[in-house]
Amino acid sequence: MKKMLGFVVLLGIFLHDVAAVTHSLKYFYTASSGLKNFPEFVDVGLVDDQPVSYYDSVIREKIPKQDWMAENEGPEYWKRGTERLIGTEQTYKANIDIVKQRFNQTGGVHIVQFMCGCEWDDDTGKVTGFNQHGYDGEDWLSLDLKENTWIAPKPQALLTTNKWNSDRANLEYWKNYLNQECPEWLKKYVNYGRSSLMRTDLPSVSILQKSSSSPISCFATGFYPNRAEMFWRKDGAEIHDGVEKGEILPNNDGTFQMSVDLKLPSSEDGTKYECVFQLSGDNNDKVTPFEKSKIRTNEGNSMGMIFGVIAALLVLVVIIAGVGIWWKKRDNGFKQANNSETSSETSDDAKKMNPEGETLMEVKTDG
Secondary structure: OHHHHHHHHHHHHHHHOOOOOEEEEEEEEEEEEOOOOOOOEEEEEEEOOEEEEEEEOOOOOOEEOOHHHHHHOOHHHHHHHHHHHHHHHHHHHHHHHHHHHHOOOOOOOEEEEEEEEEEEEOOOOOEEEEEEEEEOOEEEEEEEOOOOEEEOOOHHHHHHHHHHHOOHHHHHHHHHHHHHHHHHHHHHHHHHOHHHHOOOEOOEEEEEEOOOOOOEEEEEEEEEOOOEEEEEEEOOEEOOOOEEEOOOEEOOOOOEEEEEEEOOOOOOOOOOEEEEEEEOOOOOOEEEEOOHHHOEEOOOOOOHHHHHHHHHHHHHHHHHHHHHOOOOOOOOOOOOOOOOOOOEEEOHHHHOEOOOOOEOOOEEEOO
């Protein structure tokens, strides 16, 4: 579970560090071993952090997760995606065994992940691509687009980077995909879902307190998009001392939640304090004054259900992160070859862009 919690942090990095006019297309592949009642392989596609496609090794079918994707892409689109992912699933099952061998591991829970995609600023036109691999919640490989070179923070991945860095054609493929093809697919998908992706939903805001000695928590939920700020003010001025801001987290309905805690000095009654929520795309601040009579506390058990819901949502995030983070692992150093070294090469067809906007990186063994 600790490893999977690490994935939540990684997921949060990609979900929140975007500008107001930035759109994103991301694919996350995950292969796991040792997890009972959990798919061994999962593919999740997201546009502007909304899941748009899904596949796992249980249902064995690529399906739309947004109505606007289902309406704009016909049956052939989803059929082709399904056929490719069935093959990729087998590749990942082999790859995770090879990585375990490199670390001299046998049993236990292990997860291989791949995350790939791009961000596009529709105001400036700036494009940022990314291609990262992870193993058991830690960095495994990443592509430095400025140097057009694979980087391996772990010695067990050096065999892979040596193989991939000698394949200049494949490096050029990734450079072209991340800088050219990925943003074109992203623009297409944003056009499909513009009415949904460009909407703004204001949250409901509550003042919570677990007990009379606990910090005061300002909790906002149900807002969209995830580009938001929330802070405490005293006498109209933003304060930082005694304030702890939480991460923005996803709700299961596609909206988001966040909280900011205030350690109220015992000498003050709080009447000078207020919580301020600001949402990108909305010019009106949502201000909630501190009023003791409206605090929802755990002492009367009124907050038990709220914290239970929050805990359930956190579990959901863990599951999503464990299943859907890191998308589409590149192949060579992971697919075992029929010789003395663990290596492989990419087929020529694998370097072509598929119609869904994902990169098809099927592999074959040497020999």
